[in-house]
Amino acid sequence: MKTPYTSTAIALHWLMAVLLFMTFPLGIYMHDLPLSPEKLKLYSYHKWIGVTIFLLACLRMLWRLRHPTPPLPRSMPDWQQKLAKGIHHLFYLLLFLIPLSGWLMSSALGVQTVWFGLIPLPDLVGEDAALGEWLKAAHKALNILLLIGVIVHVAAAVKHHVVDRDDVLARMLPFLK
Amino acid sequence: MHRWHRPLAVLLLTSTAALTPAQAAEYSRFVADRSHIQFAYRQMGVPSEGRFRKFSVQFVFDPGKPAASRTLIEVDPASAETGVKDVDEELKKDAWFDVRRYPLARFESSQFRALGGGRFEIAGRLTIKGRTRDLTVPMQPRMDGGAIVLEGSFPLKRLEFGVGTGSWSDTATVADDVQVRFRITLNPTS
Numbered sequence A: 001m002k003t004p005y006t007s008t009a010i011a012l013h014w015l016m017a018v019l020l021f022m023t024f025p026l027g028i029y030m031h032d033l034p035l036s037p038e039k040l041k042l043y044s045y046h047k048w049i050g051v052t053i054f055l056l057a058c059l060r061m062l063w064r065l066r067h068p069t070p071p072l073p074r075s076m077p078d079w080q081q082k083l084a085k086g087i088h089h090l091f092y093l094l095l096f097l098i099p100l101s102g103w104l105m106s107s108a109l110g111v112q113t114v115w116f117g118l119i120p121l122p123d124l125v126g127e128d129a130a131l132g133e134w135l136k137a138a139h140k141a142l143n144i145l146l147l148i149g150v151i152v153h154v155a156a157a158v159k160h161h162v163v164d165r166d167d168v169l170a171r172m173l174p175f176l177k
Numbered sequence B: 001m002h003r004w005h006r007p008l009a010v011l012l013l014t015s016t017a018a019l020t021p022a023q024a025a026e027y028s029r030f031v032a033d034r035s036h037i038q039f040a041y042r043q044m045g046v047p048s049e050g051r052f053r054k055f056s057v058q059f060v061f062d063p064g065k066p067a068a069s070r071t072l073i074e075v076d077p078a079s080a081e082t083g084v085k086d087v088d089e090e091l092k093k094d095a096w097f098d099v100r101r102y103p104l105a106r107f108e109s110s111q112f113r114a115l116g117g118g119r120f121e122i123a124g125r126l127t128i129k130g131r132t133r134d135l136t137v138p139m140q141p142r143m144d145g146g147a148i149v150l151e152g153s154f155p156l157k158r159l160e161f162g163v164g165t166g167s168w169s170d171t172a173t174v175a176d177d178v179q180v181r182f183r184i185t186l187n188p189t190s
């Protein structure tokens, strides 16, 4: 059988999926906590993982430009093909914009982002509380969009595997074969 | 808290504005709006800064007569401002400055020493949260118009003063090292 996705694409996909399943719930859990060392740690972990996702997203976009994805099964109705591709493109956009909004939000709220506590990212915007609040709302809205996208994405993958019994999930999850 | 601050007298200073520190005599009138006390620290590796909005300064400084110089600086720890509201509120609590029990931090000089090259050293005692430590503060004066500007910075360990106790004593989260930076502007004694 042909190998439609490169192993690099597969590795990046699952690595980012794992990191997203860490940083998304962390984001929701951490922001209502009262100030404590725990909260400072969780905020930093959230940001470090988020920045990692950002860098991986950049890598992944570059990879994707040179390595087109394998076609979807011809049996899929046109609207499903369009929806699937639309969501994939939305993910690329969101995995870029969500971390970016978080990074800019931190700068605007006066807290520099220091990746793993070691590598300071430049503050691309100055301290500006109003901008910070706006970016916080944007970060949240983009995340809600991501959540909806992920739900559809996962549900579709399971449906392909269980209902349609095609190779759409297996080609991204090779040990299913 | 009294500030030695008589703005009218500023007008009288034009004639002395050209004096160098060595020539000038005594400076003692505190100029609050050209002075600050700031602190820098790290949380999770993130360089962070704050300042105290309220502090009072009694200062007599004579560059030619360090032995006759003295100071008493009192800081209202409840006025600490970091730019993050939650942090400012937290700093007032028992674990940090415990501002209800310790409403003032103070530095009182015991001796001024000229180090040469226009630099000075102030030995004294720093009290934060009821704990007193000996401290030596380097200081570099410069002239600004008729006023003298005393600038310097010194490191301290917050845990030596019991600042940030309990779970906050974890220095992997908030570093023990705090760098204090000050600028004290004084007009000549009239």
Ligand code: HEM
Pocket: A020, A023, A024, A025, A026, A027, A028, A031, A043, A046, A047, A048, A049, A050, A051, A053, A054, A095, A098, A099, A100, A101, A102, A103, A104, A105, A106, A113, A136, A139, A140, A143
């Ligand atoms: C793909 C990466 C990321 C995901 C999926 C993500 C997800 C989330 C989520 C779900 C929330 C909770 C939103 C809410 O309910 O208000 C959140 C909050 C937050 N995120 Fe992210 N985030 C990511 C990257 C980043 C980055 C890179 C930074 C900063 C460098 C960051 C900074 C923050 C901050 C400061 C909050 C809390 C806002 C508040 O205090 O309410 N995030 N994030």
